[in-house]
Amino acid sequence: AAVSCEDFLDINVDPNNPATVQVGLLLTAGEIAMVNSFGIGTNGLSTTTSILVHQTVQRGGVDAYNVTPEDFQIQTAWQNLYSAALEDFDVIIEQGTEEGNMMYVGIAKLLAAYSYSQMVDMWGDIPFSEALNGIDAQFPNFDDDAAIYPQLFDMIDEGIADIETGEGLEPASDDVIYAGDMGKWIRFGKTLKLKLYNQIRLVADVADEVNALIDEGDLMGSGDDFELQYGTSVSPDNRNPAFVIEYAPGNRLTYISPYFYEIMMDKSALNDVLSGITDPRVPYYWFNQLTDPAEAQNPTEYADGDTGFISIWFASQGINQGWQQDRSQTVLGLYPIGGRYDDRQGGEVDLQGEVSGPGTVAQRLLPYFASLYIQAELMLTVPGVDGDPRALFEEAMYESFEKVNAIAQEAEAPTISDTEITNYIDAVLAKYDAADDTGKLELIMTQKWIASFGFSLDAYTDYRRTGFPIMFDPNSDPLPYTLTSRGYPVSLSYNGQSVNLNRNAPKTPKNVTTDRIFWDPN
DSSP: OOOOOTTTTOTTOOTTSOSOOOHHHHHHHHHHHHHHHHSSSTTOHHHHHHHHTTSEEOSSTTGGGOOOTTOHHHHHHHHHIIIIIHHHHHHHHHHHHHHTOHHHHHHHHHHHHHHHHHHHHHHSSBOOTTTTSGGGGGSOOOBOHHHHHHHHHHHHHHHHHHHHHOOSOOOOTTOTTTTTOHHHHHHHHHHHHHHHHHHTTTTSOOHHHHHHHHHHTOSOOTTOOEEEOOOOOBTTBOSOHHHHHHTSSSOOOOEEOHHHHHHHTTOOSSOOTTTTOOOTTHHHHEEOSOSOGGGOSSOOSEEETTTTEEEOOTTBOSTTTTOOOTTTSOEEOHHHHSOOOOOSOOOOOOSSSSSOOOOOOOEEEEOHHHHHHHHHHHHHHSTTOOSOHHHHHHHHHHHHHHHHHHHHHHTTOOOOOHHHHHHHHHHHHHHHHHSOHHHHHHHHHHHHHHHTTTOOHHHHHHHHHHOOSOOOOTTTSSOTTBOOSSOOOSSOOOOHHHHHHOTTSOSSOOOTTTOOOTTOOO
């Protein structure tokens, strides 16, 4: 009966906290953390940037360009990316390489490259080479943003090569983006390279690299959208995070920008780029809780009696400044967050019941239509890039509408008719044909901006790179109560807590109105 109890009494081994975790579990957790950090939910950077590109408006936060290190989304996204998403990807790369699970390693490298590219695009210089190096990661140096991008191209190439080996375990449902479809991952990786080449086209000659990718013909296609599909579960809740917040009873934070509304409704006196064209996607983009603004619960700052649209202006000190409109304001709709399709019947929205929505709509990051807009821009603007920008622009618009209709079908909502789609696109192309190259670029970027509703990081990057679409200017509009003393932020503030605790962080506080990203020479 005398047996050793040495192993039995080893209190230094905690079965609830294993030293290693299966790479599939790490992949699921990392993908969700990454998407939610970049998306439009509570913790997502798109909540911040959608205000900066004048798709939405909120009181407080970055209203009036008040971008600070204390901004909740900036702090939370930075923290979640470094401590969760990127940490998971790094462990997958190290552990997966040791185990020979190279397809997981390749996916992790592509996800890390995408994450770091977006972080550079938002913040500029960031911790990169020392970001995840054990004890040293407590005080990482900030790498120069221009030095990071070349390493991301290498990381993408390595990721694709790892996937192409076909070695090791095959990802499946643990991959919540592409469900283990290695072909889609490879096409995503090549499209990501194209996207990054486009973003540096003002500071580098990219024609040869772009032509090679386009000629190879292995870019994203229909059905290859890089996105995270949400579910229907309430406990635990895996619905679209923005839907859960914006449709819960109480003080809703997000308004639709009147500037965005008026451009799509052909009512804008501030931007005539699409004058004479009403966008048939409007009922899918937002939902009017009221049919008559006179029935609003409090005085309204912006109301359209024709549609029931109620909102507030960016950077305003208008009459709505202190009034709550949660039961009256126009809210995010079906297309961006899985909310309600606007059937013009009105009603107070809720998380469930008759005036709700599916809540399952995916968080889009790099949809197929975006890759077509990218190609159209490159063909128009980069000497030596082969192709027909008009044809790609037309295809991009059709795919943008196809995405709306696919979401509508899934939600059992009416779809946009072929006639409506064709009439709209033909009207835009007529303007394109009559424009010079600058006007053509403005139309491409404006259409990409409209289609991007629900994910605005790239729209924020596009505006800083190209100057399009033309944004709302509270200091030059005719409204007497819209005004800001701050310049447009050309980058985001760092997470204040992380900078304060890091002895190797930049010593000079960032000036978000002058500290440009390296690809922005303007």
